[in-house]
Amino acid sequence: MAGQRVGYVRVSTLDQNTFRQLDGVDVDRVFEDKASGRDMNRPELEEMIKFVRDGDTVLVHSMDRLARNLDDLRSIVRRLTVKKVRVEFVKERLSFTGDDNAIANLLLNVMGAFAEFERSLIRERQREGIALAKKRGAYRGRTPSLDAARAAELREKAASGVPKAALARDFGISRETVYAYLRSEARTRSPEPG
Incomplete structure (x- = not known):
């Protein structure tokens, strides 16, 4: 008997939209977090891990939606695959079952490391851009959340x-x-x- 197809989507802020992440992907249920991916302290992630059973498949748009760093990514994938849950990353077109061979484990590590590296490059470029804008007097900072x-x-x-x-x-x-x-x-x- 085939298990359920369970989606996990995440955005960092309340005003971001998760709709496009699994658009066109057939899922039975979706767990959605509106929280930073910098750690694993996300209520819907934990609910999803508790919910899935042997034979289920968890579908995630991309590795960076599941975790922002390699250690957390490996930990979450391991927690799921130990339960005999298949993990599929749609963007990367990669699947992990826990029975994976050395190549699959290498791919998880390499792709996760690239995602983490890309995130740090984005932060570095952002800091450089802010520094240049401050020098020009064009940077005013973020608009306060509350008046x-x-x-x-x-x-x-x-x-x-x-x-x-x-x-x-x-x-x-x-x-x-x-x-x-x-x-x-x-x-x-x-x-x-x-």
């Missing part, structure tokens, strides 16, 4: 004990951004003269 009134509201709710995860959800920002707003308030408060 001053919303930021004040967030700080007020945090001070009253509302959990950071709930604040992130209510304000449509990441927990990291919640903490950044709270840190920036602490920096702007100057100590009383003594």
Whole structure:
């Protein structure tokens, strides 16, 4: 009996769209994370790993959607293949079953390393571009996620004990951004003269 075809899609921010990642790929169920791939702390990834069974196939658009670094990529693929789940990367046209030969394992390592290398090149070019723009006076930084009134509201709710995860959800920002707003308030408060 053939198992289920399970899709996994991921984007880094809430406003990005996952639609194109598995467009035209036949799947029975999709797990979708809107979180950074820099680590494995992603709720839908964990749910997907718990959900799949022997004989299922997990389909992912590309290796960088599953993990941003080689260690995490190998770990996730291993966790799935140990459960006798097949992992297919659509863009790279690669499949892994756990019964893979030395060539398949080499391909996973090489392709994963290239994806990690490509990501670091992108970050490096981005930093260089920002530095050049700053020299020209053309760089203004990112637009703040919250205006001053919303930021004040967030700080007020945090001070009253509302959990950071709930604040992130209510304000449509990441927990990291919640903490950044709270840190920036602490920096702007100057100590009383003594």
